[in-house]
Amino acid sequence: MITEVIFIISLLAIGLVFTGYPLILWWYGRHVTRLQPVSEQELSQQSMPLVSVLVAVRNGEALIRKKVENALALDYPAEKLDVVIVSDGSDDGTMAVLNAIQSERLTALDLGQHLGKHEALNAGMQHCCGDIIVFTDADAELEPHAVSxxxxxxxxxxxxxxxxxRVIAEQQGSLENAQSTYIDADSKVKQLESVIGSVTANDGKIYAIRKSLFKGVAAAVTxxxxxCLSVLSQHQRFVFEPQARANIKTPSRNSDHEISRRRRIVNRSLRGIWLNRKVLNPFYSSFQLAAGLLINKVMRRLLPxxxxxxxxxxLALISSSVWLWIFLLPQLGVYGAALGYWLLNGKSFPVAIVQKILSLCFYFVIGNLGTLLGVVDFLRGEQPVRWEPKKSD
Incomplete structure (x- = not known):
């Protein structure tokens, strides 16, 4: 009896995360009135707010000049946009590159020592002149109209x-197609959430908030x-704009990078959720938001x-009913395909669609392995504060 209960709960939880939640969002979204924001053309010079682009960087000598040039060239009134770059104790030539850039709209700061991204962002906020703060990363190239x-x-x-x-504009590594598929699926969920209320997550490559809502970033969080959760805790909506695009390279270069990256993100994100746990209370926020966070941020991390x-x-119940093979065979298929991709060791399968399926299954498995390790790290109380981003030019 206990085995049957475990099987049913596990099946329902997985189904809710992958298909149930998106279907609920889609159905509910059909019955609400969609509020359209003003168009980019309707924004007048007078109504455009002051904007600050804030970037925290660690050893970004190869990237930072291109990033500053990209930010200063955005299609937004120059007199209403400034750029603040904070070096988190970089020990390469990052500050030398920044100091060589001649622009009154650029503020370059150095923390002097390696304190962590949160300290860089908190320090940089003190130098932002804008009413709207756009957060982005050193390796993300914003498209001209992104800020507008x-x-x-x-x-x-x-x-x-x-x-x-975020859009993968340059392939780097063997998992580009799988990661693009994941990003597309995640973006569709954000669009559905945004229609009926607020998203339950955003992307660090490009997002913006009202400066008045910034309450600081805690240590050891994403x-x-x-x-995002801090904004939601102040009873403000957080929405998704797919036309504000940031072009990036493939986030994970290889399987080891993906596992370590996912492990770090999951650990830090769970800590961030814990610190903002009042948003999970439907009586404090809303039922839609609390349920969405529970499903999309907590249960998703418990998927492994x-x-x-x-x-x-x-496996324990398979002898009791032939119908249980319907559930077992797809599982064995996914894990078998992931194993097959691993055994190929970087070699391409001659049939493209098979190659794509194998890479998706492999990415799914290693992603969940990284997630499992991240949850374990969180439960053990590990709080990594410093960051060493693996980026290249």
Whole structure:
């Protein structure tokens, strides 16, 4: 009896995360009135707010000049946009590059020692002149109209934050297709959430908030989710704008990088959720937001445990009913495909669609392995404060 209960709970949890939640959002979104933000063309010179682009960087000598040039060239009134770059104790030539750039709109700071991204962002905020703060990373190239697309949403006083869309524009590594598929699926969920209320997550490559809502970034958290939850905790909406695009390279270069990256993100994001746990209370925020955060941010991080219990309980029950093979075979297929991709060791399968399926299954498995390790780290109380981003030019 206990085995059957474990099997059913695991199956329902996995189904809710992957298909149930998106379907609920889609159905509910059909019955609400969609509020359209003003168009980019409707924004007048007078109504455009002051904007500061804030970047924290650690050893970004190869990237930072291009990043500053990209930010200063954005299609937004020059007199209404400034750029603040904070070096988190970089020990390469990052500050030398920044100091050589001649622009009155650029403020370059050096923390002097390696304190962590949160300290860099908190320090940089003190030098931002804008009413709207656009957060972005050193390796993200913002498209010309990205800031305008974000800013137009702030004409609505109920909106406190806007997340943009990251796009893999340059392949680096063997998992590019799998990661693009994941990003596309995640973006569709954000669009559905945004229609009915607020997103439950945003992307650190490009997002913006009202400066008045910034309450600081805590140590050992993912700044994008933490800031998003902070805005939501102040009863402001956080929406998604897919036309505000940031072009990036493939986030994970290889399987080891993906596992370590996912492990770090999951650990830090769970800490950020814990520190903002009042948003999970439907009586404090809303039922839609609390339920969305529970499903999309908490249960999603528990997927590795549900996947393990589903497989083990399915194997234990398989002799009791032939119908249980319907659930077991897809699981074995996914894990078998992931193993096949690993055995190929970087070699391409001759049939493209098979190659794509194998890479998706492999990415799914290693992603959940990284997630499992991240949850364990969180439960053990590990709080990594410093960061050593793996980026290149």
């Amino acid at each position: 697309q974000l800013v137009r949403h702030f004409q609505d006083d109920r909106i406190g934050g806007v997340g943009g869309q 700044d994008d989710l933490y800031v 445990f549900f996947l393990i219990t589903l497989l083990l309980s399915n």
